[in-house]
Amino acid sequence: MKPRSGFLLVLLAGLVFAAAQESESENNVAELEVETLAKPETCTVTSAMGDTLQIHYTGRLLNGKVIDSSLSRDPLVVELGKRTVISGLEQALVGVCEGQKIKATIPAHLAYGKRGYPPTIPGDSALEFEVEVISLMQQTPYQKLVNDVFPFVCLALVPTLLGLVGLYLYKKANAQPHGKKKNKDKKSKKK
8 A cells, every 4th residue: 555545545534534523513412502683672571381472483404404494384383381392492482572583503302302303304413493483472361270270180180080980880899789689588588
C-alpha cells in the first residue's frame, strides 16, 4: 500500500466519523427548548392546562425535512392536558397567548421516542415545530370541575360497583330456592 492511499483512507475515515458525529448531535437534544418568534403587544391571558387552542404548525426533522404542516388545512384544535399532540408540543403550548408564534425543539423522548413514526419520522428523532396560536379559549369553571373531579368520581365508582356485584352474587349463592326446600320438608313428613 502506498503512503498516499493510506493518507486518503485516514482522511475518508475522518470525514465519515465527523459526519456520524454531526448527525448524532443533531438528534441529541436533551430537553425541550421553546423560543418566542413573535408575541403580541398585549398578552393578558396565557394558556394553561385545560385550555383549548387552535394552532397552525409546521413540524420538521432537525435536518429541515418537513414531516407535517397544518398550513393547507384548518387549524388544529388542541385541548391542553388531553394528549391530543405529542407531549413535547403540549408542554411548549403552556404559557402562550393568542397571536404568539413559537419555535419548539423537542427531544425524541417527548416526541415519538425510540420507535419513531415510520416511514416519516425515524426512531430517536428530535423534532422542531413552528407554531402560531390562532385562538385561545380558557377553560370554564364547569370544564375545570369535570376535568378535575370527574376522574376521581369514576375511580370511586369502580370499587363501589364491584362491591355491589360481589354482594349480589354472595346473596344469590347463599339463598336457597324456596320450592326445593318445601319439597324436602314434605317428603320427610310423609315418612
